[in-house]
Amino acid sequence: MTDDEAIATDLTLRVKRLLDDVDLAGVSREDFLGARFDAGLAWVHFPPGSGGLGLPARFQEFVDSRLRAAGAPEHLPGRNGIGRGMAAPTIAAFGTEEQKARLLRPLWTGEHEYCQLFSEPGAGSDLAAVGARAVRDGDTWVVNGQKVWTSSAHTAQRAILVARTDADVPKHRGLTYFVCDMADPGVEVRPLRQITGEAEFNEVFLTDVRIPDADRLGEVGEGWRVATLTLNNERVAIGGGVPREQGMIGKAAQAWRERPESRNPAMHDELMRHWVEAEVARLSAARMRQRLAAGQPGPEGSAMKLTFARLAQAISGFELELLGEDGLRYDDWTARRPESVEYTGRGAGYRYLRAKGNSIEGGTSEILRNVIAERVLGLPAEHRTDKDIPWKDVPR
Amino acid sequence: MTDADLLYGDVEEELRASVRRLLAQRVSTSAVAAAYDEPADFSALWQGLARDLGVAALLIPEELGGAGATAREAAVVAEEIGRTVAPVPFLTSSVIATVALLESGDHETLAALAGGEATAALALGLGAAAPPVSATVKATPTGLSGHVANVADAGTATVLVVPAEGADGIELHTVSVPGPGTTVTPVPSLDMTRPVSDVVFDDAPSRRVDRGDPRGAIGEALRAGAVILASEQFGVASWCFETTLDYVKQRYQFGRAIGSFQAVKHRLADLWVEVGQAGAAARYAADTHARRDPDVAVAAAVAKSYCGTVAVHAAEECVQLHGGIGMTWEHPAHLYLKRAKADQLALGTPYEVRGALAALVGLPRT
Ligand SMILES: Cc1cc2nc3c(=O)[nH]c(=O)nc-3n(C[C@H](O)[C@H](O)[C@H](O)COP(=O)(O)OP(=O)(O)OC[C@H]3O[C@@H](n4cnc5c(N)ncnc54)[C@H](O)[C@@H]3O)c2cc1C
Numbered sequence: 054m055t056d057d058e059a060i061a062t063d064l065t066l067r068v069k070r071l072l073d074d075v076d077l078a079g080v081s082r083e084d085f086l087g088a089r090f091d092a093g094l095a096w097v098h099f100p101p102g103s104g105g106l107g108l109p110a111r112f113q114e115f116v117d118s119r120l121r122a123a124g125a126p127e128h129l130p131g132r133n134g135i136g137r138g139m140a141a142p143t144i145a146a147f148g149t150e151e152q153k154a155r156l157l158r159p160l161w162t163g164e165h166e167y168c169q170l171f172s173e174p175g176a177g178s179d180l181a182a183v184g185a186r187a188v189r190d191g192d193t194w195v196v197n198g199q200k201v202w203t204s205s206a207h208t209a210q211r212a213i214l215v216a217r218t219d220a221d222v223p224k225h226r227g228l229t230y231f232v233c234d235m236a237d238p239g240v241e242v243r244p245l246r247q248i249t250g251e252a253e254f255n256e257v258f259l260t261d262v263r264i265p266d267a268d269r270l271g272e273v274g275e276g277w278r279v280a281t282l283t284l285n286n287e288r289v290a291i292g293g294g295v296p297r298e299q300g301m302i303g304k305a306a307q308a309w310r311e312r313p314e315s316r317n318p319a320m321h322d323e324l325m326r327h328w329v330e331a332e333v334a335r336l337s338a339a340r341m342r343q344r345l346a347a348g349q350p351g352p353e354g355s356a357m358k359l360t361f362a363r364l365a366q367a368i369s370g371f372e373l374e375l376l377g378e379d380g381l382r383y384d385d386w387t388a389r390r391p392e393s394v395e396y397t398g399r400g401a402g403y404r405y406l407r408a409k410g411n412s413i414e415g416g417t418s419e420i421l422r423n424v425i426a427e428r429v430l431g432l433p434a435e436h437r438t439d440k441d442i443p444w445k446d447v448p449r
Numbered sequence: 450m451t452d453a454d455l456l457y458g459d460v461e462e463e464l465r466a467s468v469r470r471l472l473a474q475r476v477s478t479s480a481v482a483a484a485y486d487e488p489a490d491f492s493a494l495w496q497g498l499a500r501d502l503g504v505a506a507l508l509i510p511e512e513l514g515g516a517g518a519t520a521r522e523a524a525v526v527a528e529e530i531g532r533t534v535a536p537v538p539f540l541t542s543s544v545i546a547t548v549a550l551l552e553s554g555d556h557e558t559l560a561a562l563a564g565g566e567a568t569a570a571l572a573l574g575l576g577a578a579a580p581p582v583s584a585t586v587k588a589t590p591t592g593l594s595g596h597v598a599n600v601a602d603a604g605t606a607t608v609l610v611v612p613a614e615g616a617d618g619i620e621l622h623t624v625s626v627p628g629p630g631t632t633v634t635p636v637p638s639l640d641m642t643r644p645v646s647d648v649v650f651d652d653a654p655s656r657r658v659d660r661g662d663p664r665g666a667i668g669e670a671l672r673a674g675a676v677i678l679a680s681e682q683f684g685v686a687s688w689c690f691e692t693t694l695d696y697v698k699q700r701y702q703f704g705r706a707i708g709s710f711q712a713v714k715h716r717l718a719d720l721w722v723e724v725g726q727a728g729a730a731a732r733y734a735a736d737t738h739a740r741r742d743p744d745v746a747v748a749a750a751v752a753k754s755y756c757g758t759v760a761v762h763a764a765e766e767c768v769q770l771h772g773g774i775g776m777t778w779e780h781p782a783h784l785y786l787k788r789a790k791a792d793q794l795a796l797g798t799p800y801e802v803r804g805a806l807a808a809l810v811g812l813p814r815t
Contacts (some may be wrong), residue, residue: 114805269497298810305672309812323813325754328810332751403535425721426714430694433709 131393136167168209228276478781497564519739524680531684552666555658578797640791679752
């Protein structure tokens with residue numbers, strides 16, 4: 054038996070034991086996910102005790118597919134993507150043993166949903182320029198500042214937060230990374246309406262927010278390095294690839310099948326072009342997962358997100374044209390505060406508008422091209438006037 | 450769909466290394482460019498690949514004198530051929546004609562093909578995406594008669610594999626060339642690294658090789674061709690991308706490397722993404738073919754339509770980002786542009802291939 058076969062046999066047994074131990078009909082989602090975490094089947098590549106078994110990441114799909122087939126409770130769609138896709142790998146990589154033991158389980162079960170307090174009015178693409186200040190007060194940090202475009206801040210219990218702890222050094226060196234409790238009385242969340250009509254993101258005002266030093270991830274001043282790991286994971290999480298003919302292309306294909314009267318030859322080739330590109334994106338994601346076997350995604354993950362954004366925008370625009378006059382109708386302009394983030398939910402008009410954010414959130418497409426050009430292809434870096442001067446002296 | 454191995458194994462990497470070494474020693478872009486002006490003889494190069502490295506035998510089963518390898522290995526060879534625009538009949542002889550003979554049940558010619566003593570070409574226009582419904586060549590008791598235009602690598606083939614119209618429909622014949630009643634006329638080709646010829650048969654003696662309707666065999670041959678061509682296109686695209694990336698790092702204008710201009714950086718970033726994705730699509734096609742996965746039909750169409758377009762884009766970017774030098778005969782970029790554009794038209798344009806794909810995935814045109 055090869056190592057892989059031995060691992061697969063062992064995993065099959067563990068999955069069976071987990072399923073035997075619960076009553077699938079009666080168990081709550083949270084309890085089941087908790088049991089799954091304790092069995093090391095949450096993220097198999099995480100260490101034992103942190104929801105994993107220390108196995109290569111490629112075995113995750115093995116576990117996921119078996120649990121799915123058994124009808125086991127899964128995470129709610131569109132919920133806590135920031136927690137699982139971004140905060141979790143960051144905590145696993147930079148957290149102390151105590152932090153991993155304390156933070157990962159509630160994150161996994163959904164008891165703690167996360168949001169991302171990174172961007173500020175003056176620091177978007179230039180994330181390293183954040184100005185929210187964290188000042189030490191004994192065992193706690195006191196944070197003041199404003200964050201913006203914060204998705205899901207209105208539903209989250211926790212946040213990953215990047216704040217400035219030293220204004221006298223160049224921008225990348227004065228940052229520190231924290232886990233912030235959104236229930237702190239100094240956290241004020243105000244809805245921020247977006248072009249879809251709803252308020253999926255928010256403005257977040259931080260006034261004397263107190264964060265225990267125990268919730269700092271990484272060293273003081275190491276925040277940029279920690280945040281980079283988060284961002285690399287974000288780009289993979291956003292562009293991560295879905296099964297064949299799902300996501301946006303699934304919607305367009307469905308519309309094509311259901312509306313023979315709308316078909317014409319020019320649109321047919323465009324549909325097939327999108328279909329091919331969506332399939333190629335799926336294959337590229339699958340290959341990246343095979344390459345990543347265990348490691349962290351590097352800047353290469355930016356490719357996935359870049360493609361995802363381009364396709365989502367092109368296909369959702371195409372879908373509206375396919376609908377013709379029906380595309381003139383919009384489902385709902387009310388300023389809802391959605392509980393989940395779903396790119397392909399709702400109507401075609403919503404999908405088209407929401408997709409515009411895909412090339413902005415998680416690093417704009419221009420920034421991702423810079424990342425690829427500089428960090429993957431080794432092309433010269435952009436001219437940076439602010440590189441070697443203390444953050445406080447940078448013109449803004 | 451989920452079990453596909455989209456990476457390269459150790460044996461595949463070894464094969465790549467030896468093909469790359471041999472090509473580096475025996476072919477240069479200046480020799481290839483010269484073939485546009487004067488007929489050139491690349492048979493020694495082909496003999497090296499076929500005899501010394503055994504690439505002609507890859508898709509032939511061991512019991513028939515071949516290597517019993519799969520499309521995964523053949524695809525690696527095609528990538529390297531694409532990277533060097535080597536004018537060798539690997540795709541036409543060792544893939545398309547070989548699979549046509551294998552699938553139609555003719556095993557006699559295969560041993561000679563495996564060893565590189567013989568080279569075959571399927572007598573169909575290179576643009577064919579699907580087996581012909583009827584053939585322009587007629588099979589009569591006195592021999593084959595008729596003509597076929599745009600047959601790739603016919604000029605160097607020693608055996609033509611000819612779909613011909615017989616009394617009861619399409620048959621498959623082999624014809625030895627040079628031979629009586631067969632005229633092969635090479636024509637100036639957009640891509641002189643895979644030149645096309647017009648072939649005329651006039652009562653040419655032939656041997657019938659099929660055992661009944663050979664259209665299934667021809668379809669398999671064209672599909673294998675599409676799968677392997679996608680990897681060649683990936684190879685062409687890779688060379689264009691890498692060459693351009695090197696150039697923009699060392700070419701200075703306005704006191705800085707042109708690769709420091711964001712307009713240039715972003716084009717290269719986009720191209721890198723595209724070329725990488727072409728690699729994934731080509732690899733999936735080769736892998737599904739190797740495993741006889743029924744998804745191969747979809748995989749081949751996806752790879753052929755995507756990789757063809759990416760190779761052309763990469764070659765066009767290569768010319769543009771080299772500026773004036775990219776437009777010169779001296780710089781090899783044009784060899785890749787011509788190969789890429791001709792490859793895109795081969796075995797069905799991307800438009801045709803997407804049309805066929807639509808039927809496979811239930812998205813009808815009307
Ligand atoms: C739907 C949505 C959800 C979001 N959710 C979150 C969240 O949950 N948490 C969070 O922290 N943030 C979130 N964001 C914020 C997002 O990360 C920022 O909007 C993004 O990083 C861009 O920053 P900016 O808006 O300040 O634009 P700017 O940085 O001002 O960019 C404006 C334009 O200039 C271009 N540009 C900037 N710098 C360069 C450069 N060096 N080279 C070339 N072009 C450049 C950009 O590409 C863009 O086109 C979200 C944004 C959206 C749209």
